[in-house]
Amino acid sequence: MSLGNGHNRVARPIRIIEVGPRDGLQNEPAIVPTSAKVSFVNALSRTGAAEIEIGSFVSPHAIPQLADSDEVARKMERLPGVTYSALVPNEKGLERARAAAIEKIAVFTAASETFARRNIKCGVLESIDRFAPLVAEAKRDGMTVRGYISTATHCPFEGAVDPGRVIKVMQRLLHIGIDEISLGDTIGKAAPNDVRRLLDATLPHIERSRLSLHFHDTYGMAVANVLAAWTDYGIEAFDTAAGGLGGCPYAPGASGNVATEDVVYALKASGAILTVDEQQVAAAARQISRALDRPLASRLSRIQTDRTSYEPVT
Amino acid sequence: MSLGNGHNRVARPIRIIEVGPRDGLQNEPAIVPTSAKVSFVNALSRTGAAEIEIGSFVSPHAIPQLADSDEVARKMERLPGVTYSALVPNEKGLERARAAAIEKIAVFTAASETFARRNIKCGVLESIDRFAPLVAEAKRDGMTVRGYISTATHCPFEGAVDPGRVIKVMQRLLHIGIDEISLGDTIGKAAPNDVRRLLDATLPHIERSRLSLHFHDTYGMAVANVLAAWTDYGIEAFDTAAGGLGGCPYAPGASGNVATEDVVYALKASGAILTVDEQQVAAAARQISRALDRPLASRLSRIQTDRTSYEPVT
Numbered sequence: 156m157s158l159g160n161g162h163n164r165v166a167r168p169i170r171i172i173e174v175g176p177r178d179g180l181q182n183e184p185a186i187v188p189t190s191a192k193v194s195f196v197n198a199l200s201r202t203g204a205a206e207i208e209i210g211s212f213v214s215p216h217a218i219p220q221l222a223d224s225d226e227v228a229r230k231m232e233r234l235p236g237v238t239y240s241a242l243v244p245n246e247k248g249l250e251r252a253r254a255a256a257i258e259k260i261a262v263f264t265a266a267s268e269t270f271a272r273r274n275i276k277c278g279v280l281e282s283i284d285r286f287a288p289l290v291a292e293a294k295r296d297g298m299t300v301r302g303y304i305s306t307a308t309h310c311p312f313e314g315a316v317d318p319g320r321v322i323k324v325m326q327r328l329l330h331i332g333i334d335e336i337s338l339g340d341t342i343g344k345a346a347p348n349d350v351r352r353l354l355d356a357t358l359p360h361i362e363r364s365r366l367s368l369h370f371h372d373t374y375g376m377a378v379a380n381v382l383a384a385w386t387d388y389g390i391e392a393f394d395t396a397a398g399g400l401g402g403c404p405y406a407p408g409a410s411g412n413v414a415t416e417d418v419v420y421a422l423k424a425s426g427a428i429l430t431v432d433e434q435q436v437a438a439a440a441r442q443i444s445r446a447l448d449r450p451l452a453s454r455l456s457r458i459q460t461d462r463t464s465y466e467p468v469t
Numbered sequence: 470m471s472l473g474n475g476h477n478r479v480a481r482p483i484r485i486i487e488v489g490p491r492d493g494l495q496n497e498p499a500i501v502p503t504s505a506k507v508s509f510v511n512a513l514s515r516t517g518a519a520e521i522e523i524g525s526f527v528s529p530h531a532i533p534q535l536a537d538s539d540e541v542a543r544k545m546e547r548l549p550g551v552t553y554s555a556l557v558p559n560e561k562g563l564e565r566a567r568a569a570a571i572e573k574i575a576v577f578t579a580a581s582e583t584f585a586r587r588n589i590k591c592g593v594l595e596s597i598d599r600f601a602p603l604v605a606e607a608k609r610d611g612m613t614v615r616g617y618i619s620t621a622t623h624c625p626f627e628g629a630v631d632p633g634r635v636i637k638v639m640q641r642l643l644h645i646g647i648d649e650i651s652l653g654d655t656i657g658k659a660a661p662n663d664v665r666r667l668l669d670a671t672l673p674h675i676e677r678s679r680l681s682l683h684f685h686d687t688y689g690m691a692v693a694n695v696l697a698a699w700t701d702y703g704i705e706a707f708d709t710a711a712g713g714l715g716g717c718p719y720a721p722g723a724s725g726n727v728a729t730e731d732v733v734y735a736l737k738a739s740g741a742i743l744t745v746d747e748q749q750v751a752a753a754a755r756q757i758s759r760a761l762d763r764p765l766a767s768r769l770s771r772i773q774t775d776r777t778s779y780e781p782v783t
Contacts, residue, residue, distance in 0.1 A: 173628075187748070257707075266681035284520070308782050309625060309782070314550070315781060316782065317780045317782075318782065343768075345738075345782070346696075346735060346738030346739045346781075347700075347739060348738075348739050348740065348781070349694055349738070349781060349782040352782050353782065372768060372771075372773060373768060374731065374732075374734050374735070374738070374768050374769060375692050375728070375734070375735065375767070375768035375769070376692060376734075376735050376738065378689050378690060378692065378693050379692050379693035379696050381733065382660075382661055382693050386661075410772075414689070416689065417689035417690075419689070420688050420690075421660060421689065421690050421693065424658075424660030424662075424688070424690065425660045425661060425662050426662065453689070454657075454686060454687060454688050454689035458687060458688075458724075466630075467629060467660075467662070467663060468622050468623070468629045468630065468632065468659070468663040468666050468667065
C-alpha cells in the first residue's frame with residue numbers, strides 16, 4: 156500500500172484534529188479552571204485546526220480534569236468551518252453531548268484485550284456491543300461518530316499488538332456505523348516501520364479519508380511516524396495536542412500527545428498543505444502552559460524569539 | 470543515491486559520536502564543575518558510544534563552560550574501543566590537545582559565509598586555509614581529524630543553504646587531508662526532505678563511512694532526519710548528545726543537540742544495529758541534569774519507571 160519511494164507527495168490538505176483540550180488536559184495532574192479551558196478552545200479555533208475535541212462527557216469522578224466539559228461547550232465560541240467534538244462513553248454522556256450541541260462524538264475502545272479490561276472495564280468486543288446502540292442513536296440525530304482504537308501498535312501489558320487484531324476491531328466499528336477511525340499508539344512506542352506495518356495491514360480495509368493516526372511522543376518518534384504515514388501512505392488526518400499536552404515532565408513515565416505545532420511545522424517543511432498556523436498553536440499552548448504552571452514538551456512552544464518560517468533547501 | 474524505497478536495511482553497526490560534553494555543555498548557561506564533567510565522560514564511556522567529544526581547546530574567555538577541558542582529559546578514564554576527541558581551533562589548541570593525549574581532533578567551519586564570519590570571525594575558505602597547517606601537523610602526529618561543516622542546510626542569517634556550497638566546502642576539507650566530515654543542521658530547521666537533498670548532493674563526493682550527520686532538535690524533526698538518513702541512505706554515524714544537552718528549556722530560542730538516547734531508541738526500533746545502551750545514556754543524562762539543576766529535553770530521560778525495551782510489531 157505504500158505510495159512508493161518515500162518521495163511522493165499528496166496534494167490534499169491535511170486535517171489536524173486538535174485533542175489538547177480532551178486527551179491532553181485529561182492526563183495533566185493539574186485541574187485547569189473552566190475559563191482557561193474556554194480561552195484555550197477559543198485560541199485553538201483560530202489556529203486553522205479542522206476539529207477540536209473539547210472535552211469528555213464521562214463521569215466527573217472518573218476524570219475530574221474534564222468535569223466541566225458541558226460548561227466549556229456552552230461558553231466557547233464556535234467558528235464556522237471548525238468541528239467541535241467530544242468523547243462520549245455511554246447513554247448519559249450522549250445526552251450531555253446533545254444538550255451541549257456537540258455535533259460529533261467519539262467512542263473509545265482498544266486493540267488490546269488487557270488494556271480494554273483495565274481501562275474501560277470490559278473486553279474489546281463487549282465494549283463495541285455496548286456502544287453500538289449509542290452510535291445508532293447519535294447517527295439518527297445527525298451526529299458524526301469517531302471510533303478510537305487505542306494500543307493499535309503496542310500495549311503496556313501485552314507488548315507489540317498484531318495488526319490483525321486492529322483490522323478485526325476496525326471492521327467491527329465500521330460495521331456498527333462508525334464514520335471515522337483513529338488508530339492510536341497510546342504509549343508512544345511505535346517506530347516508523349511499525350506504522351508502515353500497521354498501515355499495510357489496515358488500509359486495504361478502510362478508505363484513507365476515514366482514517367486518522369494518533370501518536371504519543373513518549374520515546375520521541377511521533378514526528379517521524381507522522382512524516383512516514385504522510386510521505387509513504389498519504390494519511391491525511393492526525394490527532395495532535397497543542398504544546399504536547401498530557402505529558403508532565405515531572406511525572407515519571409507520563410507521555411503526552413505529539414505536539415500540534417511540531418507536527419504542523421514538520422509536515423509543512425516536508426511539503427504538505429495545511430491550513431493550521433503553527434505560531435498560533437504555539438501561542439495557544441503557551442496560554443494553557445501558564446494555566447498549568449509548567450513548561451510544555453513541544454519544541455516550537457519554546458522558540459519564543461524565532462518567528463521565521465520554514466525555508467526548504469533547493 | 471537513495472538506497473531505494475525507504476524499507477531497505479543496512480546491516481552495519483551505527484557509530485554514535487557523543488558530543489554532549491562539548492557541543493552540549495558549551496551551550497548550557499550553567500558552568501558544570503570539573504568533577505561532574507569527568508563523571509559524565511566516565512558514564513558515557515560505558516554506554517557503548519564509539520567516540521566521545523570530551524571538550525574544546527578554545528580560549529577560556531571565548532567559552533568559559535569548557536575552560537577545564539585539559540583537566541577533564543587528564544582525569545577521565547579511557548576505555549579501550551572508545552575514541553576520545555576534542556575541538557581544536559588553532560595551534561595553541563593543538564598543543565593543549567597533544568599535552569592532554571587526545572587522539573582525534575575536530576576543526577570547525579561552516580557552509581554559510583555569514584555564519585562563519587559571525588561565529589569564527591573569518592570567511593569559510595579563509596578558515597580552511599588557516600587550519601590547513603594544523604591539520605597537516607596533527608596528521609603527522611598520528612591524530613585523526615574531523616571537520617565540522619555547520620549550517621549545512623540552514624543558516625540563521627542566510628536562510629536555506631545551497632547543497633552546492635556544502636560540496637565545495639567538503640571537497641576543500643578533504644583536499645587538506647581531513648579524515649571525516651560532520652554535516653550539521655546547526656539551527657535544527659531541516660526536514661527529512663532537506664536531508665535527502667543534502668545527501669543526494671554530497672554522497673557522490675565522499676565515502677559514506679567518512680560522513681557523520683549532526684542534528685539539533687529545535688523544531689522536533691531531528692529523530693525523523695536521522696531515520697531518513699539511515700533508512701534511505703545508509704548513513705552510519707550520527708553526532709548526538711546525552712539528554713539533548715545544550716537546549717535550555719528556559720532560554721528562548723535555545724536549541725539542543727538531538728538526544729543520544731532518543732536516537733538510539735529510534736534506530737534500534739527501526740531495525741538498526743547499535744552497541745549503545747540507551748538506558749545507560751539516559752542514566753548519564755540524568756547525572757548531568759542534576760549537575761545543571763534543570764530537566765533535560767530528551768524523551769527517554771524522563772521515562773524513569775519504564776525499563777522495558779522496544780518490541781517490533783510483526
